[in-house]
Amino acid sequence: MEHILRPIYQERASQPETLGVILVTKREETKSITDTFDTVLLIIVKEADKPIFTKHYTHEEQKMTMHVLTETVLNKWLYTGSNRRIVDWIFHGKVMFDRNEYLHKLRLKLQEFPFFGRKIKTGIQFSKLIRRYLEGKEFFNRGDYLDSYSYVVDSLHHLARLSVIDNGLYPEVTVWSQVKKIEPAIYKLYEELVMSTESLEKRLELLFLAIEFLINSRTHDGAQHILEAMLEKEVWTIQELHSHHELRYYSTDLEVFIEYLIEKEYIHVEPVAAKNEMIxxxxxxxxxxxxxxxxxxx
Structure with a gap:
């Protein structure tokens, strides 16, 4: 398949904004990694009019996809973990073009994790954990146990990713197989949720207590990134925090995270007079x- 795609990636490689090209071949045991396509052509560029551009191709019985994405999108996915396949592609794909060793250096950064963005990854996963826990608890208190169950599963996934990050590894697609080896206590919580013979209400009640304890024990590390970012200024508006070049990756979870850290007295509210004297x-x-x-x- 490489020879079929060669004209496409060679044309892209000749363009000055192209940083690297990776060819990923489907592995039978993990078809979902390539979205069932036989081949993925990943092209990373410095800038582009469209941050993500995709094309599909076919050759005889083979199907192929090309993804062109900007360095900004790539960094967002790596920081937030919102597209964990990308890590597999970078590690296991075949490098077809590498401008100034961009991909080589990127692989080294990922391999030398936790030095590559460990604080921001921890902060983002912790902020997601806070939101899922709080929303799941609300459903539980209203008696909506099935909805609550879904949020508890999400909470455990974020705890799992945090434990992997804490151990200096990168969360893989098969994160639970990682967690089973390095943090069996969290894996046990997941087993209790999905396999226990207790009533759903009782299972959720016990899990919320355990998750709350784990959240409290991880708040110090979870808050480090946002607090260090806030050292840059004395006082921040919420819009300034949202616009910060790293805090923007927290996205919709930023505000609930800030409120949690206010409650824990890591962040303080500073009232500033408005034109309307009533507020x-x-x-x-x-x-x-x-x-x-x-x-x-x-």
């Missing part, structure tokens, strides 16, 4: 000296 703007700040001493920042 105040709600700004946010941290105790810089506390953060620096807490996380060993000079």
């Amino acid at each position: 105040s703007h709600r700004h946010y700040k941290i105790d810089k000296e506390f953060v620096k001493s807490e996380y060993g920042i000079e």
